[in-house]
Amino acid sequence: MSDALPIEATTPTPLLELRGISKEFPGVKALDDVSFAVYPGEVHMLLGENGAGKSSLMKVLCGAYHADAGEFYHNGEKVAISSTADAQKLGIAVIFQEFSLVPYLDIAQNIFLGREPKGRIPGTIDRRKILADARRVLGTIGFDIDPSTTVDKLGVAQQQMVEIAKAISQNARILVMDEPTAALSDRETELLFALIARLKADGVSIVYISHRMAEVFALGDRITVLRDGRRIDGVRPADVTPDQLVRMMVGRNVDMTYPRNFADKPGEILLEVKGLTASTGISDINIEVRRGEIVGLCGLVGSGRSEVARAIFGADPVTSGEIIFDGKAIAGEPDLATRRGIALIPESRKSEGLALLRSVSDNLVVSALRKLFPSGLFDQRGAQRTSDSLIRQLRIATPSARQTVGLLSGGNQQKVVIGKWLAAGSKLFIFDEPTRGIDIGAKSEIFALIDRLVAEGAAALMISSEQVEICHVCDRAYVMREGRIAGHLTRNELTEENIVRLGMHHA
Amino acid sequence: DGETIAVFTKNQTNPFFQTVRVGADNMAKTLNAKTLQYIPTKPDSIPEQLSQIEDVVVKKPSAIVFTPVDYKAMVPGVEKINEAKIPVVNITDRSAGGKFLSFVGADDYSLGLETARFLLKTLGGKGNIVIIEGVKGSLTNVDRVRGFNDALKESPGAKLLASQPGNYQRLQALQVMENLMQSNSQIDGVLAANDAMAVGAIEALDGANRKAQVIGINGTKEAIDAIKSGKLLASGDYNGFAQGCLGTMMAIRSLRNQPVIAEIVLKPTVITKDNYQPFDVPLEQRTCPTFEDAAKLSAK
Amino acid sequence: MREAAVISQPNPLQRIPGVAMVLVLLIALFSAIAPGFLSVANLSNVLVQSTILTMLALPMTLIIMTEGLDLSMGAVLTLTSLCVAIVSLATKSMLLGLGAGLLVGAAFGIANGWLVAILGIPPFVATLGTLGMAQGLSLIVSDGQSVVGIPHSVRDIYSATLLGVPVPIVMALVTYAAFHGLLYHTRFGTYIFALGGNREALRYAGLSPNRLLIAVYAIGGAMAGIAGLLMTARMNSGHPTAGLGLEFDAIAAVAVGGTSFERGNGWLLGTVLGVIAVGVLRNGLNLISLPSSVQVASVGVLVIVALFLDGLRSRA
């Protein structure tokens, strides 16, 4: 399949071309002789599994990483990109996977960080101008917010929008977006797509990294696929099917309908939540989860799904209501819930899920210490054995169990978070956006894993913003709206339209 | 009657200043006056004592009995007191400036000299000697160590092995002594600039099963006990109790328009196992010297 | 958009930080029970006494905002104070003395910044090390003795007044204004927030976090130099232990003032209020002459209570 590349014949010189880029980290060859070209006014999709090297390639492109080998050409001329400043001069702007915002500065200051309009006194900032400029930029992306709000008050989605505004404001010729929709709701995603269309019309090139197949086909003009740090192929969307793409990415076939045996006769009740109310903004939540079931929890961003998950797990204090697990009421801290067999895979793996500086092994056994070492005596070898088997089972791409977990790619980090609860032998798994930022191969692996868990008598409560996924894998689902359960959908009623209808704001 | 006397001391931790304060309280009570104690919360803190002076000047006590935490750096503070026209008596460390009604203190130099002489006499004028100094730069330490050294010069047979600071701290003195014993196989005498360090040195010697004659300065209860039990050879009497008494007495007398003595430098006494009895009395039971005694106590 | 509505302004009462509550309570308490507390002379006392600490605590706020710490400040102040004394004694010039103090202070500041930014040594460790060095140098240059006999021009700085306001207060006010302008109205100030909040963001914006960081520590050192002049003027001498431990007072004031040790969240005015709160407490206790041991403990209680109140507020 790696033969014809018709598009390169029609547009003579690429705007930016990378040739033979290699980048090695201790123990990992992140990029291996990768070539990559961006043409004017195209949306170039960059695909690959977790850890394939997509983010690394973009960091090389924008000067944040130094390539070990390789050359850069801008409009056919050889250039050097050795710092972010060099890249900016060439008109490259990046929306990073990890946020690059400063929490206690306001939105305007963040957008124009390092490019502040000068005030009359040397060194000062023209406050009026910066706010006006920020308002204008926010307007172009349709984000209606006061630019003097400090960023620490913003939610993830809003931060993502600011991040986009920041990149847009640089009037870049090449805009790199690393999984920009991972944290966005549908409405914001629509805004972003409209914006991309407008930028494209203005001749801006966009490099777009995503794990969402639908986006690839909706937006992409051209696709480059990476695998294990190597460029596998470049294709046009029209020339491939999703299945072929997936095969290129993971080197095998993946069924994206995630087939599973739905529970005809669910087991006894495992979790029963009655009238749960918490100061975090949820009230009168009633939920029931039985053994052998995967129950979805859907709704718009901000509808309070995470809060329900946290309250059940004991992470947030509960004001009233009852949580009955396995026949007994529980009320207390997460350590109690853990001991009783509840697992929470939290929303933000970096800040809530992992000790980034510790090893993969340390992270994998942390919730299972009591189970693995009932005597209270810890044994490094035992921990290593357990984690090696989890690494194999979950196909976590890491040079060894001793690798620092923060150096893994996002998707593999997520697998580590899930892995630690497998080790703990939990009975109820609460997944909060388990597939956020996870590649298609891993996604199907994770769903297969969840299926196996519930088949063996566990149960799962799954929060996801991707309604397709909920529809594919859940036995039934609750829909939330403004902190309350707005409705319940059985397997037969579980369609995207129904979820949206129940979850929408009325009035 | 009913005058308030503000008493400034250097810290709350050194037993010596406790004897000063008890003496001052004792005298004030007998004379029907009352005291207010001002002590820096951080031991020997210069900025804090300066602030305390500024605060006290607002409060306007009848008179002040003053020990500077540093005899040079506190001069501006004394001048503030002078400006506020509050009568002030200097005790313990002689201030390098400012106007005082009277000075009551001991002569550190002759204390050092006399105690060291006593040690050298006991050793027969010869032997290996080490000095454990107090806090560098403090007036008491400078003069005491000068006294030690001058006494050593008088005995050519004695040899000074080392002079290391223990900062008036027991633990530091102990460790310094332990280390010095490693490099010096024979130590016959130890001159410590205060009792706590002397006792620390004794503990080090005991720990190594070695013997040496040790002297300290201050005449604290601990030192007296050690003298009684024969562990400590002698302690120079710095007589904080009398300093507190007399300083307060001079302040009150001047307020009552009675004559005062402009300078009382207490005679050095070397407390040994032959003369410790008068010092072996709990502070509370001691009585302040009278005005007549004061004249006699003064060296000059 | 729903999320925009979520950001409501918190109610103003909730915004009153712990330090302000504590300060108001202390002033009310001492006005009631300490005779002479409310007099102009006494209040001016409190403020003048707070100036040296203010000059350390303001730069300390900036340093803490970068998720740093400067433990060497007290020792550096001691050293610069000695430098001011020695140089002005030798040259009979206050300005040369100040120059020497500033130079030595800034040199230590740059050294701190270099250790932290370039060598990447954690600030606590780096400045603990330079604390030792500054303290050692102080002992060595003074041989443990006070330096006296310095010219009157130095001393006058502390006691003079400008339009009836004591010069130290004027200096502190000017310093505050300068820091306020610097932090909230300049690009450099913006970058200070970013140094603590998200250093990567600075790098991506094409700025050098290292150089900025060194500048912040250098400011700290230079301020220790100016404070050293005040200290020397106050004592009319230089002393090798004069400023030891002041760094902890400064850090406590910053913390009491509501600056958090994480992610570049700082509040300059709070720091000043924190310094004054500690000053008022000590002054008031001196006036009502409680036993010294109570004074010692009460400083600790103040720190704990202010932070506790702040915690309550942020949880509400």
Add this chain to the structure above:
Amino acid sequence: MTDITKDAIAPPRSFLSQDAIQLFYRLLAALLICAVLAVLSDSFLSLGNILNVLRQASLTFFIASGLTLVVLTAGLDLSVGANVALSACIAGTVIHKTGSPALGILTGLACGGIVGLLNGIMVTALRIPSFIATYGMLWVLNGLTYWYMAGETLHGFPAGFRQIGSGYLFGLPIPVYLLLVFLGIGTLFAQRTIWGQEIYAIGANPVAARLSGIPVARRLLLVYAVSGTMAGLASIIFLSRLNSAEADIGESLTLPAIAAVLIGGTSLFGGVGTVFGTFIGALILTLVLNGMNLLSVSANWQPLVTGIIVILAVWLDMKTRRRAQ
């Protein structure tokens, strides 16, 4: 298109863990200092002096070992020195009043532990940053001690009690035995128990630790209480070694203890470090002091030299760590 399986990335096996390598470097540094001192001073290499150094290091080590656990959780305990002072004074009084050393020892340990527990409560329940909470505690403890002692000195303890600090057993000072015992216990606790693992996890990311089911508040309470109790232990050693106690003994103990922890390679950001490293840190500090005494270097140079060593140690640590990765 060849199928590249994940197994192609073979995990490299190193026979020594990162921590072990770091400890090795540190030990090397300590030996280097020893070698230099041995050349400069003939009295250094005597058995007596080595025991002497070990005994002096033990006091710093007791305080610093508990502190290490606190620092591992990304906290700090500035009150340890003040805690030693208060515990020593109270334990001393109890021995004087009751004549029972055992009772005194228990009181000292309990007093230290309670102070530690209070620190823990401030950090967990009141959520005050440990740096500030323990700084406040430092002043409260000083105030209490000053008030309690009122400038007095406690001295003169039963001979049996004094053995703990000054006695010998088979030619070795008893504090050295205690040092070895607590070094062993501390290392086992940190490396070989699940509590130790949980403490490391808390230091690395407290939020993630809590959401992983670790009872974070309880572990923190434990850690601060242990740190306090170790300060209590140090106070007993102090008492029996110096045969006396007064209010100001704590001041000079805190910074050396912190320095020992840092020189020992424990990171203030939490999650990295070992108790054994702290032991070597205490040893290095003591060696330097010992050397300066033996060589009769003026004490004026002491803070300067200590400062340089702290920076050098941590810098070298980071250097070797980076290379080793």
